[in-house]
Every structure is written in C-alpha cells, then in structure tokens.
Amino acid sequence: MATIIAFKPNGVEECKFNIHAKCAFVFNAKEIWDHPSHDGHCLKLLTTGAPDHTDPICHLSGKKTKRLLYHCSDCKLNLDVIDALSARRSHLNMPWHPHPLLIVDITSRMICHICGDGDERGYLCPRCRLVVHESCVSQFVSQVITHPSHVRHPLKPITDGALDYTDGTCHLCGEDAGNLLYHCDICVFNLDLECAIKKPPPVALSNVKVHEHTRTLMPRLISFVCDACGTIGDRSPYVCVKCDFLIFHQECAQLPRVIHVNHHDHRVSYKYPLGSGPGEWRCGVCLKEIIWSYGAYSCSICPRYAIHSLCATRKDVWDGKDLDGTAEEVEDIEPFKRNDDNTITHFAHQHNLLSLNKDGEESNLCGACVRPIGSYTFYKCSESDCSFILHDACADLPKKKRHFLSPEPMDLRLRSKTYLKSCGACRLPICNGFIYSNFDLLCSSIPFPFIHGSHDHHLLYLELQYGAVKTCQCCGINEDRVVIGCKKCDYFLDFRCATLPLTVVLPRYDDHPLTLCYGDKKASEKYWCDICERETNPKTWFYTCKDCGVTFHVFCVVGDIRYAQPGGKVSSEFEFLSNNTSSRRFCKNCHSRCPGSFIVKHIYLDQAFCSFYCFKRFNWDLDIEWLFTTVKVICPPWVLEPNTST
Template sequence: MIFKLRGHAHDLSFKLYDHFFYCDACNQWSGAGYSCGECKFSIHDKCAFLFNMILEIFDHPSHDGHCLKLLTIGAPHHTDPDCHLCGENTKSILYHFSDCKLNLDIGCIDHLRVPWHHHPLQICYIDICDFCNGRGGYGCFCLQCGFSIHGICASVLDLPEINHPAHVRHPLKLLTDGAPIYTDPRCHICGEDTRNLLYHCDICKFNLDMCCASKSPPPVALSNLKVHEHTLTLMPRLISFVCDACGTEGDRSPYICVQCDFMIFHQKCAQLPRVIHVNHHDHRVSYKYPLGPGEWRCGVCWEEIDWSYGAYSCSLCPSYAIHSLCATRKDVWDGKELDRVPEEVEDIEPFKRNDDNTITHCAHEHNLMSLSKDGEESSLCGACVRPISSYTFYKCSESDCSFILHEMSSSREEKKRHFLSPEQLVLSQWKVYSYLARWCDACLLVCSEGFVYGAMFDLVCTSIDVPFIHGSHPHHLLYLKLEDGQFKTCQSCGFDHSKVVLGCVTLPYMVTLPRYDDHPLTLCYGEKASNKYWCDICERETNPETWFYTCSDCGVTLHILCVLGDIRYAKHGGKICEGFELLHNNRSTRPICDNCYCRCPGSFFITLSGQDDVFFCSFYCFKPDRYPYYNEYHAVCPPWAEELEPNT
C-alpha cells in the first residue's frame, strides 16, 4: 500500500518488520509502519496517521476546552520538553498548547476530539472504514455510535462545510452518523449509498456522498456530444423520469435539453458513444434516436426494444438493434469509439491460396498441400484433433512436419467476434507453456492440442451462438454475465458457479466408447428415479437427476466425466505441460492414479515423460491446485475419487 505523508517528498510503503524498527517521527521502536526506499525514512503507522491527518485536537481529556496543535520539530525551547502526562521526552513530534505550555507525546494520544464528529474518537486498528468501505488499518473509532475511519481517509474531512457546484444554493454540512431519516439516504448525484459519511443540506434535503464530494463534480452543462446535437444541462435533484437515450427509468439528477422539449438523459447515457463494435454482431452499430417504428428485439438480452427511445442499430442488417445499455456493457463493448474512424476491410480469411493445390494458413508456418484420403484416415486434424477419416484434408509440404488439417477446419475465420470476449478473437494454434497447463476459459476443460481463439477459448465454445438452442430446454438460452458475489446453479451437474461455465453446454449428445460399449451412448438430461444407478466404468453410484450417458440397447449408465474426462483435445503423446504427456489407456491392465489411487478409467492418462511409474487419471488429479475454480467447480472432481481411502 502506497502512503503519502504530509511534508515528505517521496511515497512511503507499508511494512511489517520481523524485528522492531526506529521511528524518525517519535524516536521510539515499533514493528509496523511506513518506510521510504529513497531516503531511508521510517515512521510508525500511528505516528503517520496523526502526523498526516490530525493537525489539531479539540477538548482532549487531559486538557478539556483547549486545542492542541501538532508540532513536528520538537517542543518549543521555552517549554519543558517532557510529556505532561507520562513524563517521557516528547522527541520530535508532539501536540502542544502554547498558552498553557502543555506538551503531549504521541503515546498519550489514545482519545481525541475532532470538529467533524460529535463524540470522542479512539485511536486504534479498525475492522472496516465508513469512508472507503475497506478493511483493516490504523484509524479512529467511536465507542458511542460505532463510526470508524482510516487515518488516510480522514484527510478529506478537513472541511466540515463545503460549497459544491451540484448544489449552489446552500452550503453542505459534513455528517458522520448517516443521512437524516427524513431524506433519501442515497447520494442525489450518483445514487450510491452514502453510509455514515456524507455532505448534507438540511434545507433542500440534499445528500452528496464522499466520492462525489472529493472527485471532480459532474459538469453543469454538456456540449459537443456524440448522441445529441444540443447542450444538455444538469438538474441536480430527485426527479422521476424515463431516459430518452436508453428507455429505462431514473430517479435523480438527469441531464435535460430545453431545445428538444426536455429530452432527458441519465448521466452515463449523456456520454454514450455514437459508433461502436459489439461482440454479438459482425458489423459496426450506430446510435439512433429514436430507433423508429418496428418490432425490434435486442441482440444481446433478446428483450423487446421500445422504438420511441434511443438504441443502437446496424446499417447493413436492417432488423438488428441493441438496447443502449446492453450495447455499452463492459462484457459486450471493447470501449472504443469508432465515430469518424475509417472502417477498414478486415481480411478474416484464415488462409491464402497459392495455387490450386497449395495454401498458406495463418496458424501454421509451412505451406499446406490439398489431398484427398490417402492413407491418413487414422491421423488427427491439427485444429479439431479428430480423425481425418474419409474427408479431404491439407498436409504440410515439409517432409519432417506431420501437421495435417481438415478442409473444413481450414476455413475457420482468422478473426471473429464472440460473446465470450468484448475484444475481437484471433485464431492460433495451442502451445505448451513451460510448466503451466492451459484450459479453455469458457468450459474450464484442459486443452493439449488444436486451435484456439483469443487468450484461450476452444473451437467448441466459440462455435456457440446466442440465442442458443439446446435439446434439454424448449426455450432459447442466453449468455448470462454474473456480477461479483452472484451464484447460479447448473441444471446439468447441479453445482453452483460464480461464472457461466460452458462445460455442460458443449457436451456432445452422442459419443462412441468401444472399450465399454459397442453401441453409441446418448446424453440423458436427468430423470426422476427411486432406484439407484451405477456407473459401469468406475462402478460407483450415479445421480439420476443430473446428466449422464446411457445406452438404449444395454441400459448402462455412465458418469459424464468417466466417458469424456476433463481434457477436451487429446492425442497420444500430446503434452499437458512441459515434462508431462498423454498416453492411450489401452493397456491390458489399467494403471493406478498416483493421486486418487483408483485405476484410470478414461481413454487417456497423464504420465511423466520417459517414466512408466507416474500416472494421473485426469487433470484434476494431476494438478488440482492449478485448476480454475476447482473448489467451486466440483463437477471436475472424478466421481470415482470421492470418499476414497488411500491405496484402495
């Protein structure tokens, strides 16, 4: 944490020392405080708090009725330098009252009065600050009303009364015990809860939170806007309205346009961009007011759009439109304003055709030759990691390179916009990064081969569009972005997630598993059953209400993870990370996992390169501490590993 000390030229950093250090302010020893790396200056956290924030102390219990002022160069020469309470030398920093020649050292300042709070405050460590809502740190605490504040936060409370451009009629007074009961406790500018600290006008019942008071105030007028041609004027008061820019209701401090019959904007809507790219559409969209007659439906939330208000629409797709607030969400828009930015013709083709039989692909360094099936049926495509089978394919022209590519896989766009990321995604080939394994950020399944988009989204997840139709549900499905602290329960695996995980969404409806069943296995979307089901692979119980694989001919039931594992793109000899590789589980005796002590059930297992005695049945068992959300995403835990004793 960086700390700025009044009168010191450099930034200080907080330190917890293994041994006591010497404070340059009070000349005493302590184990925690702030230090300067440039000039070797150190100061206790308590001294820094008093030195920086409390320049004057009113009505201290030791000297009621007078004001003590902070001195930083020692006691005056005409006074006794000792503290009048404890008798110790006051050193370089102390509080002093000149009329009575009274000195108090820092160690005796445990309680104080300040002009901005009506009760005595105790100097101590606090649990939570009523100003910044942060936890921990040195500060002040009121035993009578529970008010607490960090020392560094108290620096903004020097003014018990301010004049603010958002309320020019009357001065605003500082309150430290919350908004009065006769007024709306939220800030009249931004709408946030004011908590205990706010500035208030008791004539107009106007409230201003500390954030709006300490930052630059919202401008009284806005001109040269992207979404409106006239100047907008701030109306800083509580008033109910419907925003003409987004069509949603507001209850405070809008911007209005007198020239347009009081067109009203939310503060954030007044700054809307005019032309943007969104990740739900391939073309640019532009703001339009009003949207115009028609039956419009938002391309993000799929709700109806009221055409009498503003929205974003596409000039190339006459039926496409998006709510203003949906289009400018952080998970939808990349934050770039494209007004007056020339639109470049993007070359999203993944390859360039050199001649009738040869191409150069963006994800491979060598030229590829076009071939029909030619003894490569069992080879795996470098993009989707599936057998070439009888499909037409491209093969690398270099004799020492075995890269091969389905003709269909070669046509995937080099760049694409997708709802998983506000930024445009670029196609690339999966790479091994040292000892750090990589997984898809959407489904959380580990990748060992194949093509990916962007930072790490696999081909299956990036092939999903919204709205999405899934066989398990009769209605359209939309992608939901959860806020911090929110959880949703997946109807497939039954577990709560703090983000939308596409692992269950992308499960294949039908798979073949010759090792365990000669017939195709189909995905069952759960069912009510009184009897118990058992997995024929791990021989442990299956919950019939969650999804599982079954065979209609044999009646077997199989855990999803037992059938598919937690590694999506896998091939024999492929690397999970440096030093570890995947091998086919086709031995006569299945190896025993070194983590869960069960025989590896899947088609692949992980082993240490060059050794035959280190085995892991899944990535979860290989490195559970590196698996994202592994404490939350329990579905990745092998069902055969639950409640097992070692060496069973």
C-alpha cells in the same frame, strides 16, 4: 530487572502465562462498559487469546492480538489491551463530530476520507471508522459551500453520516453518501464528497455526440423515463428544453455514437428515436423488446439488428472505444491463402497443406479440434516427415472473430505443446489444438442465441458477480464465474456441460454411437456404467446406446481434459499417453484401473494418473500457479470407491 509473575492454576501443570508485576495492576479492569470505541457493550478481559470464531487482530489498530486482550462477545470485537487503554485515556471530544476521536498517525492502511492520502497526523473515530487529516478536517468543517448543482441554498458539511430524515444517498449519483457529506436542510439535499469536490458532474453538456443541443442537469429526486435507454430513473437527470423536455440518465447523456459490440460483426450506431413502429425490434444482447420511440444502437448493414443502449455499453459487450470519426478498417480474417486447386498455405503451419480425400487417415487427429479425421475431407502437410493434418472445416476457421465471451476480438492461434492451459469459460485443461485467445474451440463456437436440447428457452451468457454462484443443472456443481442459462426459469449450465457432445463413438466399449440423455425424471430402476462399473443416476445426464441399452457416466465418456493427444505436456515432467495397452495401469492417487482414453504419466518415474483430478490431488505441491487458481476439477465417479478389478 522487572519482576515477573507466573500463573499456575490448580490442576494445571504449566500455564506459561507471564506478566510484569506492574502490568498486573494496570490491567485489573476485567470489564469495561464505557470504552470510547465501543460504548454500550461490555468488553471483557481475556487471557487466552482471541476466540476461535474471530479474527486474531485488533479491530482498532489492525495489528495481531496477543494472549491478553479485550473482547465483546456480542459484536465479536477484539481490542489489544495497549490500544484499548491508550484509546480510553487519549480520546478527544470535538464539536464537529458526535463521537470521541483518537489522534493517530494515518498510514496507507487507513487513508483520509477527504483527500484519499495517508502518512500524516489525523483523527480516527473508532465507532464509525471516520479517518481524516488534521489539515483536511479544518478545511472541511469550516467550509459552507454553494455548489453549482444547488445554487439556491448553501450546503453545510456533516461528519457523522446522512441525517435520519434522508435516504442516506447522494442525490446526484445515487451512491451511499458515507460519513462525510454536504447537506441542505431546506431542500433535504445530500451531496457526497465525490460529486461535491472530487469529480462534480458538469452542470451542462454541450457538443455531445448523441444529441445536438445543450443539456442541463436537474439536481433533484425525480422519477422519469430516460429517452436514451427507455428505463426508469429516480434522480438528477440531464434535460433538453429545446426538444420538448428530452430527459436522460447522467450515464446516458454521454453515450458513444459508433461502437463495436461482441454480439455482432458490424459496427452499430446510436439512433434516437429508433423508429420503424412498435413491437418490431428485439435486442441483439438480451433478446427483449426495444420500444421504438426511445434511443438504441442499430446496424446500417443489417436493417433489422438493434441493441438496447444499456446492453450495448455493458463492460462484457463493448470494448470501451468510441469509433465515431474513425475509418473502418477491413480486418484480415482469412486463415489461409490458396496456392492452387489442391494446395494452401495456412497461417498456423510453416509448410504447404494438400487437399485430400482418401482412406488411411481416419484415425489421425486433426491439429485444430484434436478429433479423428474420420470420413471428412482434410488437408495434410506436403512434407513427408510432418504429420500435421486439418479438417477442411477447421482449416477455414477465421483468424479473428467476435464472440460474447470477450468484449475484444478473439485471435485464433495454435496451442503450444509445452504446457497445459485452461479455458477461460469451462475452465477445463487444454492440451493441444487451436484456441481463440483464452477459450477453447467448443466454448468459443457456442452460437447466440444458444438453444440447448435440455431447455425450452434461449440460454444467455451471464458473468457472475463476486460471491454469487449458480448450480449447473447437469452436474450439480456450483459455478462462480460464468454460466449460460435462462434467468426466467432459474436454469443454468456451466460451459463444460453446455458443450458436451450430443453423440460420441467409443469403439472400445460399444460400436454404436452414444447419445447424450438429459435424465429420466420418472426412472425408478438402477442403471450401471459400462466403463467404471458403478451405478449411474438416471435422473441426471448420462450417455446411452439406443441399440444396446447400455449407459455411461458423462465423466467416463468425455473425461476432464480436452484436446488431449499422445505426447502433450502437462508440465516439464508429466505428459499424456494413450491408455491402449492390454493391461490398464493403476492410478497412483485413487488406485483404480485407468478407464479413460488417456493417462497422465510422469516422464521419468513410474507414476500414472487416471484423470486430471487425481493428478492434481497427488501433485498438490507442484509449482504450477494455474493448477490451483484457474482449472476446474471434477471428481471421477470411480474415485469415491476405488475399484481394482480389471
């Protein structure tokens, strides 16, 4: 049995640090300066585990570290002691790479940089993270190639990245060349593995739909203006000598000819040049000028509609289908069939609907927009035991529509009343009513271009890249998915605030219509919300009555759940109830009196919640995946300081 040494420093009752006697002498190096995986910095031996500000993993092997490890305080690097000492003993110096290498079993976690596979013996460079199979490296380092895109000189392989006198990118695609690349010293030409071996671009393009002549690749760094899209390029274009040196980006050289975009109802076709004289075209996506002498997409039905080539083929605009040679189908978008002058059959309801215009239905909720029928004309189910009712305008909503929210056509359907859903744009919960694919009616009805009363310029749709955020000018909350805004002024709104109603009627609090106010920047006096009885900030958006002068928080007026109606389900155990009793319920989470029109109530237990925010906070462990991943929750103003007054 191995001898174990237990350490008990003075003043410490029990440290619980045990180590084999033989290991105590193996790990006697408190500092390592010349480790092959981290040369130049000091690695110190720690016996208390990885520091709190670092990940508790070995940055060499990826496995979790134990209490005993080596650590670099400058780089926040952790090395397992076994891996650190093994690497120090087993590193190899190979002539084809300047750093020491380790012989390792390459797994799926660290795939070979040449072939992209794992599960084989190979080499690992701890310093530059190079991973290659033994079989792959023997072929790569010994192979000087003559590439069709650079036939004048052979290209030699390099395994430690682009040389200092180059820009470090591939001169064909513009991507980072990485550690493994091919290089020409004479021409200072770099070629990454993707363009050299895996997916080399064709030297010539023929039978391309947007141009009739063969185009040839010019593999060099050269500044040019692409004739297909009108933007500047800096490397390796395709050229057509027959057409007075017509020049194209690589991605523009194979543009589709006929496509559908989500900003227009008709197909658009590529045209070069666009023609019709300078200064007369505006892009239907970005609203910027299109130079008539370059190529663009235009509509044969709408003579003044055109789109930049790059705007038309964006992933959020185009569905990726080239429709050239495909017959255009007439889509059935009619939502109902008219049986006679007063009766229709709507696709979303199983019974016939009667056209009516009479009193007695004003307070009933429309089955599409879930708003009161009011004084509008409407359709009502002909069956006496069915209460389905639709505004005349809602009954006429098309079954399919194209909208900038989705590159694919959106389908109109009736929301199931079984469970709550969230809108893909505003991310607010939807209970009932009609939706277009994954979007509620308000978000999917925003026109393009969108003009909002809070800003002087057009607001355009913007999908945010991973890690990017924009702050909403209305609520001040950061949005990390989609916004609508003006890049020029750095002015952005999230979809919840962009679709706030301009006027609202709340008979319970005021008989006059309330108007949305975009803030009074010069206000110095205090305002109070008549619903939650808390102070409002007059410099932010709020609702006000011009006749009475009262003010309301935006949240207190519109809440945080759209299209709620009595009986709607949140889950199998929670439903919506009208908050119309003489004594308002206490919220189970914030213990405030529920001020809104609806409450979320447990079907079996005596639990009521004033908002979706409080429902989520209290039921955080509910097994509803979308509850934590898709829905955007906003804290009600009365939750910060619970108010128990009536």
